[in-house]
Amino acid sequence: MAACGTVSWWEQREDSGRAPWVIAVGVAQLKGTVVEPVIVVEGLTKRYGGTAVVDGVSFEVGRGEIFGILGRNGAGKTTTVECLEGLRRADGGRMRVLGLDPATQAAELRRRIGSQLQESALPQRIKVWEALRWFASFVPGARDPDQLMTQWGLQDKRNTHFSDLSGGQRQRLFIALALVNDPELVFLDEMTTGLDPAARHTAWDLVRAVRDAGTSVVLVTHFMEEAERLCDRVAVLERGTIVALGTPGALIAEHARQITVRFSAEAGDLGWLAAVAGVDQVARRNGSVEVQGTGPVLAEVAAALVGHGIRPADLRADQPNLEEVFLSITGRRSDE
Numbered sequence: 001m002a003a004c005g006t007v008s009w010w011e012q013r014e015d016s017g018r019a020p021w022v023i024a025v026g027v028a029q030l031k032g033t034v035v036e037p038v039i040v041v042e043g044l045t046k047r048y049g050g051t052a053v054v055d056g057v058s059f060e061v062g063r064g065e066i067f068g069i070l071g072r073n074g075a076g077k078t079t080t081v082e083c084l085e086g087l088r089r090a091d092g093g094r095m096r097v098l099g100l101d102p103a104t105q106a107a108e109l110r111r112r113i114g115s116q117l118q119e120s121a122l123p124q125r126i127k128v129w130e131a132l133r134w135f136a137s138f139v140p141g142a143r144d145p146d147q148l149m150t151q152w153g154l155q156d157k158r159n160t161h162f163s164d165l166s167g168g169q170r171q172r173l174f175i176a177l178a179l180v181n182d183p184e185l186v187f188l189d190e191m192t193t194g195l196d197p198a199a200r201h202t203a204w205d206l207v208r209a210v211r212d213a214g215t216s217v218v219l220v221t222h223f224m225e226e227a228e229r230l231c232d233r234v235a236v237l238e239r240g241t242i243v244a245l246g247t248p249g250a251l252i253a254e255h256a257r258q259i260t261v262r263f264s265a266e267a268g269d270l271g272w273l274a275a276v277a278g279v280d281q282v283a284r285r286n287g288s289v290e291v292q293g294t295g296p297v298l299a300e301v302a303a304a305l306v307g308h309g310i311r312p313a314d315l316r317a318d319q320p321n322l323e324e325v326f327l328s329i330t331g332r333r334s335d336e
């Protein structure tokens with residue numbers, strides 16, 4: 001029975017105890033389909049000066065999903081998201097967001113979505129609590145500004161003017177403002193840029209809580225650890241087209257199979273390591289040995305070392321991660 005298998009898949013994840021529709025999204029992901037999409041995009045195209053900066057992008061986001069959009073600077077992430085939010089007009093393609101057309105139904109759409117924009121500003125003299133109260137005054141059933149200030153660590157800045165907030169505090173205020181209308185779907189464009197590590201971890205927990213309470217999330221990020229920890233699926237954009245789409249686990253399995261095994265060793269011939277099963281390359285770097293390989297290479301190297309009477313105390317393996325996937329798909333150059 002497929003559903004049983006899928007529930008146990010969710011149970012293996014660290015944060016189980018999800019709502020049934022979240023489990024449904026898990027089922028859909030395993031089957032490669034999206035249940036009850038909140039976003040359907042087909043062939044989205046946006047041109048500036050004759051150049052397509054978004055060039056035929058198609059994807060779906062399911063209700064209850066955290067969907068990541070990754071890509072190098074200028075890849076077209078913000079343009080894509082702002083077309084979906086009804087803030088930019090697409091030149092081609094078909095979009096439905098919560099069943100609405102962002103081009104013609106933007107006003108209704110904006111009541112139901114939340115947007116944390118990459119570039120935002122508020123009046124310099126507005127205080128934190130005033131901004132939240134102001135945004136809340138436009139929507140019936142808005143969230144309690146005090147609760148949002150507490151959740152996003154802004155209570156002790158409630159009377160501070162916008163102009164006097166630090167970069168990370170402004171960022172947290174913009175996230176809180178994106179959630180003030182209790183949206184069905186929230187777009188977060190570089191949500192954690194400028195946040196300190198503790199605030200970033202808190203933001204991840206809060207976004208999971210937002211999703212678990214029923215809000216679908218589209219997250220644009222440059223932080224691969226964030227995407228790996230938070231996103232159910234990610235799309236990688238490159239020059240306006242999607243070059244990879246799937247769960248972080250599936251993308252890692254497909255694109256980043258290399259494992260690096262490291263240990264300290266005295267100088268001496270370790271050339272025989274190259275013949276060990278699963279080993280592709282052996283190199284010495286700053287007093288340590290680095291072995292690149294695939295499959296059970298850690299176990300094979302460990303056994304071979306023991307066989308040669310070597311027992312390094314610091315033998316460890318770096319598992320492939322989304323950062324390696326990203327670099328292998330989009331290249332390591334920085335030419336833009």
Ligand SMILES: Nc1ncnc2c1ncn2[C@@H]1O[C@H](COP(=O)(O)OP(=O)(O)OP(=O)(O)O)[C@@H](O)[C@H]1O
Pocket residue numbers: 048053071072073074075076077078079080118
């Ligand atoms: N209003 C505009 N006029 C002309 N070109 C634009 C405009 N807005 C965006 N572009 C171009 O479209 C491309 C995609 O921009 P976009 O902001 O979507 O990138 P991004 O993937 O969000 O990048 P980043 O990671 O730097 O935020 C860039 O080359 C940018 O210069």
Ligand SMILES: [Mg+2]
Pocket residue numbers: 077078079118189
């Ligand atoms: Mg951007």
